[in-house]
Amino acid sequence: MSVAFESPRLVDAVDVARAALVAEGEQPGPHTGARAEGEYAAAHYFDAGLPGYRGWQWCVVVAGAPESSEVTVSEVALLPGGGALLAPDWVPWNERIAPGDLGPGDQLAAPADDPRLVPGQIDTEDVSPLDADEVGQVNAAIGLGRKRLLSFEGRADAAARWFDGDFGPASPMARGARHSCGSCGFYLPIAGALHAGFGVCANEFAADGRAVSVEYGCGAHSDVTAPTGAGSPAYDAFDDGAVEIVARTGASDA
Known part of the structure; x- marks a missing residue:
């Protein structure tokens, strides 16, 4: 099966990609584009519009088997766009100290x-x-x-x-x-x-x-040893959807 046959079908599958996001409980914004990813896959992009994720976008990868007309969803991911608000590049402590x-x-x-x-x-x-x-x-x-x-x-x-x-x-x-x-x-x-x-x-x-x-001292003494360990502990990804919104009650409701 050639790219010319499969890619257009998958690139046109905007509704399938949007439905995958809705099924995850998301509210995607406008469709901003699609790109063929090889012979049997395509990536669709939607504005995210999530609070705290300015400039980010949803990416939904759809795929189609050579012998089938069915379009399936392979992956859903939240990715930074060109103007996304990102954390600054990490700099080792010994380069940050001044x-x-x-x-x-x-x-x-x-x-x-x-x-x-x-x-x-x-x-x-x-x-x-x-x-x-x-x-x-x-x-x-x-x-x-x-x-x-x-x-x-x-x-x-x-x-x-x-x-x-x-x-x-x-x-x-x-x-x-x-x-x-x-x-x-x-x-x-x-x-x-x-x-x-x-x-x-x-x-x-x-x-x-x-x-x-000669009796003065500070923490930059030449005999101070560097801290041991592998750095900050690794945490699981934070799930925004797991936050429970609790209504605040007033003093009269207490």
Whole structure:
């Protein structure tokens, strides 16, 4: 049997397709088109007009056997049309996270292959990216070339501000953290007299570029482990037709 014989008969079976939807309790809108699907099947499309399904359409696939004039219904489905309202594409969490998203008590694990972190035994060639000249490093470390340096009081005032501020151990973020900055791979200890107590955070999703106490902490510590499991549980499809409409009674009916 050829397409030329079977397809027109099935494409013209609009009433059969509409009846299949009505039998399912649906109220299809206008017929918007039909398309042959191979030699012995055709798909019919109807406006859905369902609340919450703007731009969706009903699709009814009908079929006909080569030796019979009977048209049967193979499948009924609700499909999105060209202008359908759809959920946005799913994006993995590690691509959605942005600086500023981390809150007190949140946990943010660095990926196992994070290029920002290396094992502790690897030589990181720890030289300044701003001035790789060794003499310049020595000069900067001892204060040569600067007319004035912080006094003991100046250092103490700065340490008190940093310790008591938003990136100290008493902050809400630190109180909700399991790990402290002193053991974090993103922690860069500062040079000089405050070396033992403070550093700079190098994690763009945390306190990036801020002076943090060695006792401060957040959920983006380099030792935080990623959650296990296969993600969200799988649920069965929701049946809109199973919703029971219950009339609300007033106080006088109680």
